[in-house]
Amino acid sequence: MKMTASRWLLSAAFVLATQAAWAADKLPNIRILATGGTIAGSGATSTTTVGYTAATVGVQKLIDAVPEMKTVANVSGEQVFQIASENMSNEHWLKLAKRVNELLGQDDVDGVVITHGTDTLEETSYFLNLTVKSKKPVVLVGSMRPSTAISADGPINLYNAVILAGSPDARGRGVLVSLNDQISAAREVSKTNTSTMDTFRSPDLGMLGYMQGNKAYFYRSPSRRHTADAEFDVSKLDRLPQVDIVYGYANVNRVAVDAHLKAGVAGLVHAGVGNGSLANTVKPALVDARKQGVMVVRASRTGSGIVTRNGEANDDELDFVAADNLSPQKARILLMLALTKTRDSREVQRMFREY
Template sequence: MYVPISSRLLSALCALALLAGAVPAVRAADAAPSAHVTILATGGTIAGSGATSTTTVGYTAATVGVERLIQAVPELAKVAQVKGEQVFQIASENMSNAHWLTLAKRVNVLLAQPDVDGIVITHGTDTLEETAYFLDLVVKSKKPVVLVGAMRPGTALSADGPINLYNAVLLAASQEAVGKGVLVAMNDQIHGARDVTKTNTSTPDSFKTPELGMLGYFQGNKPYFYHVSTRKHTLDTEFDISKLDALPQVDIVYGYANVSPVALNAVVAAGAKGIIHAGVGDGSLASKVLPSLTAARKQGVLIVRSARVGQGIVARNGEANDDELDFVVSDTLNPQKARILLMLALTKTSDSKEIQRMFYTY
């Protein structure tokens, strides 16, 4: 038999049930996330589009704005309170020193705000590792900063951008990422900015830290850390870009069989303040190039011996007498990251011994 119940009585019964713990007031899954994450968009493949769903090469990068990126992943709302800013809209091969300074300053401004708990930066993959390392050296906060990209445009079958973005926001919103430096979230993996590198031209698993190892995984909507970097970063660095409008010119010169000094001489003539020599093997210097390197150093150009190999320590006084030549070695930094550290080092000092200390510190 149906017995009508007044709305007032129904409300009272519900209130009693809540007090007794029989019915939760708000299900955990429906609770508003507490973390506030800002997504700074810079373009790249993650914001790209192709002619067809099978176009995974030959697409156009940087065509989709940040709001569309956020709308394409509605699950972000379950992870954090997200807002977006379009900082740039470029393919990352066009990333410049000026872009880095603008981006870093904006990151530092946002992280100083109490209502920002973490930042995600969407970025093209070609220079993502370089931007990540630059920020790792100049961000002045322990709050998470996570770079993310995609190897396939959003229009492609099995596009990797949406899940990568979801994981990046998950990481930026997590307490586990606090104080671990700038991070990279790609392919369900967590990498540190200093050591990660792009290893393949097109496959989704391109980003790796081959020898030193990634920091962790994503699984079950949670980041898991297994390693951390021992090198100083973010708040613990000595670099301050707040008043910088430009960075010193530093160029990379490549070593190879039958190399000539033409490229080296050209960058010196163009005004380079520092040169990264990406040598063969353990940063070896060919006899045809050594005189030009020596002459450049005598003119005040800082010379850093790195290696095109991509892994391993460049040994000081190994393949060259660095003490006698007054050269610096890059430790384990690849040439493109050695360039970043040398640029920042030159904003502080031109003393080669001090700069060598920085390479062993960062």
């Protein structure tokens, strides 16, 4: 019996649909959580690369702008919040971490991509690095130019981030940051330039790898504890201890430290000069803070290098904590989480050695 043209077309359509469904089934399932930032920003003209408005484009428009993502993953999106990242708060972090953990606990989610403003991207990524309870990939991505710019970097960064989040090689490497065709570790990366595309660098240890030709290439892994191996649990927390940063500089005084003490902080990170040095004018204030039960961490404002315990200050005698090579802003995050577990400075110092 001969097949009619209509039956043949129906049969061919069925085969194509089956093949498409089979192909989609083979792709990783990636959830994009949008939080705002420049990657979702817009400018007055196509040449506006500064002075634009962040956080104006919704997650679905971001996805629709990069249809190529559908060839590398089954992508779905969710708008968690829509802010410029300088407005990121502890409450935002707790909400985001809980949602990421919820999603990664599902069998139908293979990885998560988070779009984020670059100003505090390094901080959010490190917070998640300590609070995500899964080895599935979590990738933070942003852009240095708004979506309306002639040479916007957001679309290619997002495309690469989706590939990275779906890569088996990314599993177990902690939270990752992907911009400018580079893969960086959340603990180590920092924004180092106000406006250039290659702003995200890891001064001490370098990047983890590259994105090239639709593939992730790794050359090393982070060695400190993270994600599924971390001891911190924020699932039942609705707030974090108040920890602030005080800055070291020539002719520094104790005014800032005293103000923070009056405000009732639980911890202070001192971003000292050099190897976390303490000026004679500020050291007594930090000693007073510790006597009042405030945890004190010595960090450095230099941007790289290890703050040596008992180096520029007798930490054993003062009962202070040395930040290792964490930046002041990341030391603040680890101290906040540490204070949800203990008020023992020796235990806090252990955490700074391990994370």
